[in-house]
Amino acid sequence: xxIPVAVVITFAFTAVFVVAAGADPFDAFYRxxxxxxxxxxxxxxxxxxxxxxxxxxxxxxxAFRAGxxxxxxxxxxxxxAIAAAGLGMVVGALPSLVALPIMVAxxxxxxxxxxxxxxxxxxxxxxxxxVTTLLLNPVALLLVNALLNGPWRDPETGFPESAPIxxxxxxxxxxxxxRVHLGLVLALAIIAVAWFIxxxxxxxxxxxxxxxxxxxxxxxxxxxxxxxxxxxxVSGAIxxxxxxxxxxxxxxxxxxxxxxGAGYTGIVVATLGGLTMPGVAAAGLLLxxxxxxxxxxxxxxxxxxxxxxxxxxxxxxxxxxxLAIISRRRSTQAGR
Amino acid sequence: MIAFVxxxxxxxIRNATPLALGTIGETYAERSGVLNLxxxxxxxxxxxxxxxxxxxxxxxxxxxxxxxxxxLVAGGLMAFLTVTLGANQHVSGLGLTLLLIGVSExxxxxxxxxxxxxxRIDPYPLVDPLELGGPFSQYALTYVTFLAFVPLAWWVLxxxxxxxxxxxxxxxxEAADAAGISxxxxxxxxxxxxxxxMAVGGAFxxxxxxxxxxxxxxxxxxxVVIALVIFGRWGIWRAxxxxxxxxxxxxxxxxxxxxxxxxDVPFELLLALPYLVVIAALALSGRNVAYPGAYxxxxxxx
Numbered sequence: 284x285x286i287p288v289a290v291v292i293t294f295a296f297t298a299v300f301v302v303a304a305g306a307d308p309f310d311a312f313y314r315x316x317x318x319x320x321x322x323x324x325x326x327x328x329x330x331x332x333x334x335x336x337x338x339x340x341x342x343x344x345x346a347f348r349a350g351x352x353x354x355x356x357x358x359x360x361x362x363x364a365i366a367a368a369g370l371g372m373v374v375g376a377l378p379s380l381v382a383l384p385i386m387v388a389x390x391x392x393x394x395x396x397x398x399x400x401x402x403x404x405x406x407x408x409x410x411x412x413x414v415t416t417l418l419l420n421p422v423a424l425l426l427v428n429a430l431l432n433g434p435w436r437d438p439e440t441g442f443p444e445s446a447p448i449x450x451x452x453x454x455x456x457x458x459x460x461x462r463v464h465l466g467l468v469l470a471l472a473i474i475a476v477a478w479f480i481x482x483x484x485x486x487x488x489x490x491x492x493x494x495x496x497x498x499x500x501x502x503x504x505x506x507x508x509x510x511x512x513x514x515x516x517v518s519g520a521i522x523x524x525x526x527x528x529x530x531x532x533x534x535x536x537x538x539x540x541x542x543x544g545a546g547y548t549g550i551v552v553a554t555l556g557g558l559t560m561p562g563v564a565a566a567g568l569l570l571x572x573x574x575x576x577x578x579x580x581x582x583x584x585x586x587x588x589x590x591x592x593x594x595x596x597x598x599x600x601x602x603x604x605x606l607a608i609i610s611r612r613r614s615t616q617a618g619r
Numbered sequence: 620m621i622a623f624v625x626x627x628x629x630x631x632i633r634n635a636t637p638l639a640l641g642t643i644g645e646t647y648a649e650r651s652g653v654l655n656l657x658x659x660x661x662x663x664x665x666x667x668x669x670x671x672x673x674x675x676x677x678x679x680x681x682x683x684x685x686x687x688x689x690x691l692v693a694g695g696l697m698a699f700l701t702v703t704l705g706a707n708q709h710v711s712g713l714g715l716t717l718l719l720i721g722v723s724e725x726x727x728x729x730x731x732x733x734x735x736x737x738x739r740i741d742p743y744p745l746v747d748p749l750e751l752g753g754p755f756s757q758y759a760l761t762y763v764t765f766l767a768f769v770p771l772a773w774w775v776l777x778x779x780x781x782x783x784x785x786x787x788x789x790x791x792x793e794a795a796d797a798a799g800i801s802x803x804x805x806x807x808x809x810x811x812x813x814x815x816x817m818a819v820g821g822a823f824x825x826x827x828x829x830x831x832x833x834x835x836x837x838x839x840x841x842x843v844v845i846a847l848v849i850f851g852r853w854g855i856w857r858a859x860x861x862x863x864x865x866x867x868x869x870x871x872x873x874x875x876x877x878x879x880x881x882x883d884v885p886f887e888l889l890l891a892l893p894y895l896v897v898i899a900a901l902a903l904s905g906r907n908v909a910y911p912g913a914y915x916x917x918x919x920x921x
Contacts, residue, residue, distance in 0.1 A: 300722070300725060303729065304729055352709050400898070404901075408902065409906060410849075410901055410902060411905075413656070413709065413845070414842065414846045415846075415898055417845070418839065418842050418843065418846060419894075420842075421894060422891045422895065425887040425890055425891040426887070426888075426891065428887045429885040432887065547713070547717060550710065550713055554710050587728035587729055588728075590725060592717060592720070592721030592724070592725075593718065593722055595721075596715075596717035596718035597718060600711065600718060603700070603706045603707055603711060603714065604700060604704050604706055607704040607706035611704075
């Protein structure tokens with residue numbers, strides 16, 4: 284119920300920007316939200332666009348659920364992308380059935396490794412993970428650029444892109460003549476497994492207990508630090524898989540702009556989804572729709588494509604504002 | 620060798636200016652109990668709107684004024700979300716950053732057609748009132764920041780009623796409220812004053828140091844400031860010292876890029892060095908530091 288209301292309020296706010304760019308807001312909003320769903324071609328593009336943010340949304344939601352503020356999905360995604368490109372260039376001799384699991388595992392390990400230092404500093408020394416995970420994002424991007432301007436620069440074209448990965452390392456297409464690839468299935472599978480673990484297992488119960496009250500969890504004898512560390516590493520691993528999915532499913536190589544902010548959008552997805560896995564799936568698809576719609580609306584109406592980012596950020600702020608108002612009203616009623 | 624040290628010192632002070640302004644702003648916000656992750660976006664929007672206003676009006680002062688307004692609006696919005704509504708501070712701040720970067724880049728496309736043709740303004744010149752040269756040749760804003768804003772920020776925070784109110788609502792809002800201090804008004808004021816300092820820090824890049832606006836102009840410096848405030852343990856002097864330390868490493872790597880023997884090292888890795896130094900500094904000095912008592916906690920009368 285909150286999200287549809289938030290969408291309407293968001294459009295009221297962001298209409299200002301559409302009008303400023305000289306376009307009709309109703310036409311623009313139709314193109315943002317509805318138009319991508321009206322043709323099979325654009326519908327498939329929505330799934331393509333949703334794939335990385337389903338991964339990062341799940342990654343962020345798992346960490347936030349444990350009370351661990353991993354804002355580093357962007358850097359962890361890039362670490363996974365580096366690993367995928369590095370492995371993809373050398374596994375050419377292997378069949379896909381062997382190469383693809385190596386790619387996914389390698390990317391997950393790289394993402395987890397990028398998440399390890401902030402997690403260790405948090406549980407060992409009590410150093411705020413927000414700032415350390417944030418600071419490692421620009422470092423990951425600089426590492427990508429160093430590779431692309433240096434040892435990995437494409438020897439044939441001279442562009443700052445890596446050489447293509449081997450054909451056997453590419454994630455197969457799911458639908459002919461579209462860009463939808465196996466990464467989508469992997470993302471949904473991860474979300475399903477995460478849903479099962481969080482809601483149906485003792486590990487999930489621990490995660491939720493630590494997230495809602497670390498002090499109570501510690502009194503109950505739960506290993507709070509161990510739970511935080513595991514949540515942080517799993518979160519990093521899933522964000523790393525988003526990088527694998529983009530490299531092996533879309534780009535077929537490492538490029539500088541392959542993330543397109545998917546790590547930060549994961550925070551939007553996780554928040555809109557209420558930190559639940561079904562919510563993440565729904566919010567991922569909604570934002571996939573919005574990303575495709577904003578792109579085509581920008582081209583058709585000749586307005587800056589950044590309108591998509593404005594709508595996305597406004598939707599996030601309106602949603603948390605609405606959630607805060609609702610929770611206040613509830614606690615007021617409970618107090619009476 | 621002395622020339623080299625002087626060069627590094629000059630660059631260190633200059634590059635520390637926006638960080639010092641941001642650090643003071645974030646310290647005020649956090650001392651009042653609110654983590655403002657909107658800093659990265661506030662600096663970005665201050666840089667863009669300051670530049671755009673100066674470009675269209677031809678007046679650097681109006682550009683600076685635009686940055687001040689951006690800071691007031693950004694701080695006020697953050698306060699509305701976290702103080703009035705009591706929304707999650709992490710997500711509010713990140714959302715604000717995403718929004719302000721989006722709006723700035725949207726405006727940049729609309730006004731200047733994106734990044735293809737780099738528009739320039741005549742930025743503020745270097746001044747050297749004592750005519751000593753070297754490290755004393757700085758922008759006026761740098762002089763004002765270190766000689767006026769930093770001591771003034773410390774004095775206001777530690778020696779005035781307003782500063783006491785900020786510290787009180789950030790430590791124990793119930794007690795402050797009982798003592799007749801308005802928690803809401805104090806936090807709004809701290810966030811808006813803080814926002815102005817952050818936005819002016821961002822405008823330093825476009826109105827003084829560079830004279831132009833480029834995408835990704837802040838490049839994570841807002842996140843660096845968040846770390847410096849923890850490193851400074853919410854004190855003005857220590858945080859500004861941290862800003863100078865970061866800036867020294869940053870300036871050193873800039874210089875190393877053009878130093879014979881270092882040119883084979885990819886410049887991206889040198890550029891990553893300051894971020895890693897900040898993390899290392901936090902790891903060494905930030906063990907279990909005492910956060911402000913009401914940090915991250917919305918206040919509500921019961």
